[in-house]
Amino acid sequence: MKYIPATQAERERMLAAVGVRAVEDLFLDIPAEARLKRPLDLPPAVPDPTLLAHLRALAERNTDCDRLACFLGAGAYDHFVPSTVPHLALRPEFLTAYTPYQAEIMQGELQAIYEYQSMMCELTGMDVANASMYDGASATGEAASMAADLTKRAEVLISTAVHPEYRQVLRTYTTHLPITVRELPAIDGVTSVEAARAAITDATAALVVQSPNFFGAIEEGEALAKAAHDKGALLVVAVAEPISLGMLRPPGEYGADIVTGEGQALGNALNFGGPYLGMIATREAFVRRIPGRLVGRTVDTAGRPGYVLTLQTREQHIRRAKATSNICTNESLNALVAAVYLSTLGRQGMAHVAELCARKAHYARERIAALPGYALAFGAPTFNEFVVRCPVPPAEINRRLLAHGILGGLPLGRFYPEYDDCWLLCVTEQRSREEIDHLVDHLETLR
Amino acid sequence: MYPKELRYTKEHEWAKIEGKRVRIGVTKFAADRLSDVVYVELPSVGAELKFMEPFGVVESVKAVSDLYAPISGKVVEINTALVEKPEILNSDPYNAAWMVVVEPSNPAEIEQLLDADAYTAHVGEDQP
Numbered sequence: 086m087k088y089i090p091a092t093q094a095e096r097e098r099m100l101a102a103v104g105v106r107a108v109e110d111l112f113l114d115i116p117a118e119a120r121l122k123r124p125l126d127l128p129p130a131v132p133d134p135t136l137l138a139h140l141r142a143l144a145e146r147n148t149d150c151d152r153l154a155c156f157l158g159a160g161a162y163d164h165f166v167p168s169t170v171p172h173l174a175l176r177p178e179f180l181t182a183y184t185p186y187q188a189e190i191m192q193g194e195l196q197a198i199y200e201y202q203s204m205m206c207e208l209t210g211m212d213v214a215n216a217s218m219y220d221g222a223s224a225t226g227e228a229a230s231m232a233a234d235l236t237k238r239a240e241v242l243i244s245t246a247v248h249p250e251y252r253q254v255l256r257t258y259t260t261h262l263p264i265t266v267r268e269l270p271a272i273d274g275v276t277s278v279e280a281a282r283a284a285i286t287d288a289t290a291a292l293v294v295q296s297p298n299f300f301g302a303i304e305e306g307e308a309l310a311k312a313a314h315d316k317g318a319l320l321v322v323a324v325a326e327p328i329s330l331g332m333l334r335p336p337g338e339y340g341a342d343i344v345t346g347e348g349q350a351l352g353n354a355l356n357f358g359g360p361y362l363g364m365i366a367t368r369e370a371f372v373r374r375i376p377g378r379l380v381g382r383t384v385d386t387a388g389r390p391g392y393v394l395t396l397q398t399r400e401q402h403i404r405r406a407k408a409t410s411n412i413c414t415n416e417s418l419n420a421l422v423a424a425v426y427l428s429t430l431g432r433q434g435m436a437h438v439a440e441l442c443a444r445k446a447h448y449a450r451e452r453i454a455a456l457p458g459y460a461l462a463f464g465a466p467t468f469n470e471f472v473v474r475c476p477v478p479p480a481e482i483n484r485r486l487l488a489h490g491i492l493g494g495l496p497l498g499r500f501y502p503e504y505d506d507c508w509l510l511c512v513t514e515q516r517s518r519e520e521i522d523h524l525v526d527h528l529e530t531l532r
Numbered sequence: 533m534y535p536k537e538l539r540y541t542k543e544h545e546w547a548k549i550e551g552k553r554v555r556i557g558v559t560k561f562a563a564d565r566l567s568d569v570v571y572v573e574l575p576s577v578g579a580e581l582k583f584m585e586p587f588g589v590v591e592s593v594k595a596v597s598d599l600y601a602p603i604s605g606k607v608v609e610i611n612t613a614l615v616e617k618p619e620i621l622n623s624d625p626y627n628a629a630w631m632v633v634v635e636p637s638n639p640a641e642i643e644q645l646l647d648a649d650a651y652t653a654h655v656g657e658d659q660p
Contacts, residue, residue: 373571398571398596407598 150355153492154520158470158511160221160248160325161358162350164438165515169429170352174422188394195392198380198417201424208330209344210337211366216378217420218363218412221325221347222251225293226258227365227376227410228321228343232291233264234409235374236319240288246271246298248325249500274300274463274472278308285316295323300463300509301470303333310340319343326350329468331439343367352426353419362419373399376410441514442469445521449512452525458532462507470511472497476532479508485531491524534559535626539602539642540651541584546626547602547645554603557630558590558621561655566592569621574610574631581605581634583641588631590621603641605634
């Protein structure tokens with residue numbers, strides 16, 4: 086950043102140029118009672134070296150997954166980020182680009198978005214994906230209103246095995262819409278197909294599930310899709326851990342109508358919880374109801390390929406109050422990161438990362454389940470997360486592990502009071518066998 | 533000139549009485565104003581239309597507009613040829629580009645619609 090000085094003489098010149106006598110005159114429009122009439126309550130200025138040392142000390146009170154062995158997931162995942170990702174995605178042309186307002190002159194940005202959309206379609210098994218949304222939770226909220234619009238029905242049924250924060254955002258989203266949200270209690274850590282069948286009515290616009298779900302379990306997608314479709318409802322599948330799609334069937338293949346998700350795991354850092362990457366994809370028949378930006382590929386008058394923002398009549402700058410969504414921005418940089426990540430890994434790389442995650446997580450799962458006092462909470466098949474019942478309060482375990490450089494899992498009691506002895510663990514490809522063994526050794530002493 | 537045998541809404545839909553049924557479309561004025569039509573969304577057969585409430589959407593390269601029902605009733609036919617080739621709305625708005633056929637639930641509503649002269653006055657004499 087440039088240092089721009091403002092000396093007394095320069096200030097006088099500026100004041101003279103705008104025709105006021107003093108800086109205070111610039112604030113005349115602000116009512117006197119709203120103005121602070123004393124200096125800010127700040128400590129005296131310190132020399133630069135002292136200030137930097139102070140800030141460094143503050144920063145060191147943080148810690149991160151480069152220094153801890155992270156076994157925490159629950160919607161945000163510690164995956165390895167190949168160096169191609171920062172190298173390409175942080176180029177200034179991409180780093181500083183905002184949503185393409187001058188779309189046609191931003192061919193590079195548009196092409197990047199187009200590639201991202203195409204990869205999202207491949208990953209989810211759907212026909213069309215948008216240029217991205219804020220995060221997995223808001224994308225799921227958008228999917229609910231999309232489903233209500235498509236089916237002309239007013240109720241959304243959501244499994245309690247969906248991320249609790251996604252459910253909270255869905256409620257926020259629908260508070261002022263003519264949509265009611267009903268929860269479908271998960272049974273033994275999964276969404277019961279029978280319970281879903283019984284709960285879906287002719288008024289249900291969509292059944293919303295997450296797979297792998299918040300407890301790490303893989304849902305019976307095909308049966309749930311059938312249960313929804315039999316009553317004319319849609320199936321919305323949220324994917325919080327898209328690396329799982331390197332190994333599991335894409336939701337489009339088992340009948341999902343809208344796939345939402347959190348793309349953070351695809352090359353994005355944990356970023357203190359945001360910015361993240363909202364994914365949404367659907368079938369071609371529903372394209373006019375998808376929210377947000379869409380980039381299409383076309384040819385110009387000379388027959389050369391080019392990229393455009395397409396189907397903009399869905400959006401609020403044209404459709405006004407009747408737009409499909411009030412979101413017209415996107416998370417382009419995060420989407421670009423995902424696109425670079427996916428193209429770096431390729432199909433095989435993605436399958437390999439997914440397999441590493443699953444193998445390591447299953448190794449940890451078996452070893453912990455074999456420990457006296459510890460047991461698996463649920464029996465359903467899992468990918469890279471699983472729930473353990475603990476002999477000691479999970480928050481206490483986390484406190485003790487942190488002293489040994491281990492970031493433990495999520496104590497489930499925070500979101501599910503009935504599971505206050507349960508601990509949601511995540512194992513990604515980043516965890517070494519030594520780290521897992523180290524965790525198990527510590528747990529053995531904690532009972 | 534607007535066909536004498538049709539009735540019109542101020543939102544530019546036309547209604548044609550065919551015995552116990554009413555055929556619905558939009559006027560040439562609306563089609564011209566929209567310019568090239570690229571997409572038409574119609575209700576499904578069996579849907580209930582309510583007088584002067586939106587029942588569908590027509591989208592052009594310039595704008596998106598709601599379609600307003602000139603009469604209440606149940607949809608018994610929709611023009612799938614129009615959905616497949618929306619551009620016929622620009623070339624043949626009163627014939628090939630009809631949109632839906634309804635069985636009116638309250639035929640008296642037709643009296644509230646404009647006749648060709650009143651519609652002409654509404655859109656202005658200089659319009660086609």
